Amino acid sequence: MGRRGRFLGGLLVAAGLLVAAWTITTWRWQDPFTALYTHWEQAKLARSLDRQIETFRPARHELSLAQSIAADAARERREAGRGQAIGRLIVPRMGLNMVVVNGTDHETLKKGPGRYLGSAMPGEGRLVYIAGHRTTYLAPFSHIDQMRKGDRITLVMPYATFVYRVSGYRIVPANDLAVLRSHGHEVLELQACHPRFFATHRFIVYALPVKVIPRGGPSYAPASAAPVSRRCAPLPAQPAVAVVRSSAIAYRRPGRSVLAHFTRTNVNDARTVFGVLGARGCTDRWYRVQLPVRPNGTSGWVRAKDVRVLSVNKEIVIHVKAMRLELLQSGRVVFRAPIAPGAPDTPTPTGRFYVTERLVPTDPNGPWGPAALGTSAFSPVLKNWTQNGPIGIHGTDEPWAIGHAASHGCIRLLNSAMEQLYRLTPAGTPVVITA
Numbered sequence: 001m002g003r004r005g006r007f008l009g010g011l012l013v014a015a016g017l018l019v020a021a022w023t024i025t026t027w028r029w030q031d032p033f034t035a036l037y038t039h040w041e042q043a044k045l046a047r048s049l050d051r052q053i054e055t056f057r058p059a060r061h062e063l064s065l066a067q068s069i070a071a072d073a074a075r076e077r078r079e080a081g082r083g084q085a086i087g088r089l090i091v092p093r094m095g096l097n098m099v100v101v102n103g104t105d106h107e108t109l110k111k112g113p114g115r116y117l118g119s120a121m122p123g124e125g126r127l128v129y130i131a132g133h134r135t136t137y138l139a140p141f142s143h144i145d146q147m148r149k150g151d152r153i154t155l156v157m158p159y160a161t162f163v164y165r166v167s168g169y170r171i172v173p174a175n176d177l178a179v180l181r182s183h184g185h186e187v188l189e190l191q192a193c194h195p196r197f198f199a200t201h202r203f204i205v206y207a208l209p210v211k212v213i214p215r216g217g218p219s220y221a222p223a224s225a226a227p228v229s230r231r232c233a234p235l236p237a238q239p240a241v242a243v244v245r246s247s248a249i250a251y252r253r254p255g256r257s258v259l260a261h262f263t264r265t266n267v268n269d270a271r272t273v274f275g276v277l278g279a280r281g282c283t284d285r286w287y288r289v290q291l292p293v294r295p296n297g298t299s300g301w302v303r304a305k306d307v308r309v310l311s312v313n314k315e316i317v318i319h320v321k322a323m324r325l326e327l328l329q330s331g332r333v334v335f336r337a338p339i340a341p342g343a344p345d346t347p348t349p350t351g352r353f354y355v356t357e358r359l360v361p362t363d364p365n366g367p368w369g370p371a372a373l374g375t376s377a378f379s380p381v382l383k384n385w386t387q388n389g390p391i392g393i394h395g396t397d398e399p400w401a402i403g404h405a406a407s408h409g410c411i412r413l414l415n416s417a418m419e420q421l422y423r424l425t426p427a428g429t430p431v432v433i434t435a
Contacts, residue, residue: 034110038138041111045085045099049158052085056158056215066123066222069214072159073123083108086115087122088156089130091190094143100155104131113140113190118180122155122162123212125222127182131191141192145169145331147205153188160214164188164207168278171239171315172202173434179204186222195331200317200434203331239315240276241354241428242289242307248272250300254286259300260293267387268357268374273428274302275354275376276309292356292376294388296349314424316355316393316431318411320348323403325393325411327424335424337417340401342409346381349391349409353377353431358422361394369395369415371422375431379409393431394418 058072080086082103089100104114113132120126132141151166167187171194172179179189179202186209194203213219250259262272274289277299285304290297315328320341327335342348357374364370372394379389393411395418396402402414413421 034136035138038110038112042099042138045101045111046088049085049088049099052158053156053215058159058215065214065217065220066212069123069160069212070125073121073157076157076159077121077124082117083111086157089113089140090154090156091147091151093147093151094141096140098138098140100130109133110137112138116180120182120186122157122186122188122209123160125186126184127180128155128186128188129180129191130189134192134194134196141190142196144190144192144203144205145194147190151207153190153207155188158215160212162209163211163213165210166205166207169203169205171430171432172204174199174202176202195315195317195328195333201432239312239428239430240309241312241426242274242276242287242302242309243428244272244274244307246306248302248306250274250289250291250302252300254280254301259298260291266292266357268359270357270359270374271427273354273356274307275428275430279304290352290354290376292390294378294383296351296353296377296380310428312426312428312430314426314429316425316429318348318431318433320350320405320433320435323405325413325421327421329424335421337413337421338402340396340404340406340412342379342407343405346379346408348407348411348433349377349380350433350435351377353391353433355425355427355429355431356390358425358427359392364395364415365397367397368392369397369413369418371395371418373422373425377431377433382408393421 080102084102085099086102087100090097098112101108101111101114104116108114113130116129116131119129122128133139134142147166147169149166149168153164155162188207190205191202193199194201209222211219212222244262244264246264248262251257252259264272266272276287276289278288280286286301287304287307288299288301291300313330317326317328323339323341325337325339326333353376355373356376359372359374361368361372372392374390374392377391379391382389391409395415396412399414401412
C-alpha cells in the first residue's frame with residue numbers, strides 16, 4: 001500500500017472513530033452539536049426573561065389575588081410572540097433549569113422546552129402543556145421517564161412563580177390528541193417522545209398546582225391544589241403490574257357494578273396479573289387496571305388490598321406492518337426481532353395491552369416453539385377459539401413464515417429469538433401493538 005493509501009485509510013479510521021464516539025455520546029447523554037446551538041440560544045433567552053421580570057408591572061384589577069394572577073397570565077399569553085422567552089422551568093429530578101419558549105414548532109423547540117400555543121399560561125386555571133426534546137438540543141426532557149409521583153416542578157413566570165407536584169404519567173400514541181384537551185382545572189403536562197430515538201409514542205407527566213407566589217405579593221394555595229396525604233403510597237413512575245393475592249373482583253366503578261371475578265391463578269395455572277392504569281383514594285385505595293377479557297381495552301377497578309403492585313421497567317412494542325418486535329428497558333431498545341403477525345383474514349389487533357402470563361409449551365418443537373407470552377389482547381375474528389381466542393407471542397415450527405403476515409393473529413418469532421425474549425420479559429410488561 002502506498003503512502004496515499006495509508007493516509008486515506010487513516011482518515012477513514014479516524015472518521016469511523018469520530019462517528020462511533022458521536023453515536024455513543026448521543027445514546028448515553030445527548031447530541032453535543034445541537035446542544036451548542038441551544039446553549040447559545042438559552043443564554044439570550046435568559047437575558048430576555050430577566051428583563052421581563054424586572055420590568056413587569058401587574059395590571060390594576062379590583063379582583064381577588066387569584067383572579068388578578070389569571071388576568072396577568074391571560075395578558076402574557078396574548079402578548080407573547082412565537083419563540084419568545086416566557087418563563088423558567090425547574091425540575092430537580094431531571095436536573096433541569098431552562099428557559100421555556102412560546103411555541104412547539106420545530107424551530108422553536110430548538111431553543112428549549114416550549115409551551116403549546118393552544119394551551120394556557122400558568123395561573124389561568126386550565127391545561128399548561130410544555131414539550132421538549134429527549135436526545136437533541138440540550139435534551140431537556142431526556143430523563144422524563146424517571147419522574148416520580150410527588151416530585152416538585154417550578155415554573156418562574158414574569159408575573160408569579162408556580163409550584164406543582166407530579167400526580168402521575170401516561171404513555172400515549174403519538175397521534176393521541178386527547179392529551180391537549182383542557183378539563184376545566186389547572187394541570188401541567190410535560191411531554192416528550194417515547195421511547196428515546198423514536199416518535200411512535202409520547203411520555204406525558206402530569207402535575208397539579210400546590211403553591212402560587214405572585215410577584216411582590218403573598219403566596220397562596222390555588223383552589224385546584226390537591227392535598228397530598230402522607231398515607232397515600234404513590235404509584236411507581238415506571239409502568240406497574242398488580243398481582244392478585246388470593247382473589248379479586250373487578251368493578252366498572254369503585255365498589256359498583258361487578259365486571260368479573262378473578263382467582264389467584266388463571267386457567268393456565270399462571271399467577272393472575274393486571275396492568276395498572278391509575279389509582280384513587282388513600283385509606284380506601286383502588287387501582288384502575290387493564291383486564292384480560294373481551295372486548296379489547298376493557299378496564300376496571302380493584303381494591304388495593306386484593307393485589308400487590310410492582311413496577312415494570314420493560315415494554316414490548318410491535319410494529320405489524322414493519323413486521324418487527326422491540327423490547328424496551330427504561331425507554332431504550334434492548335432486543336429487536338422480525339416477526340410473523342396475523343394474516344389479512346385473521347389480523348393482529350392494535351392497541352395497548354400487557355403480558356398476562358409466561359408459558360413453556362410441553363413440546364419445544366411444536367407450533368408454539370419453546371416459550372410463549374400470553375397477552376390481554378384477543379383476536380377480533382376468532383371469538384370461538386379455545387379460551388376465547390387470546391393473542392400470544394410465541395415461537396414457531398414454521399421459521400420460513402417469519403417476515404410474512406401468516407399467523408392467526410398471534411405474533412410468531414424464531415425460536416431462538418423467543419427464548420431470549422422470554423428470559424427478558426416479566427408478566428405485566430406493557431405491550432403496544434401498532435399498525
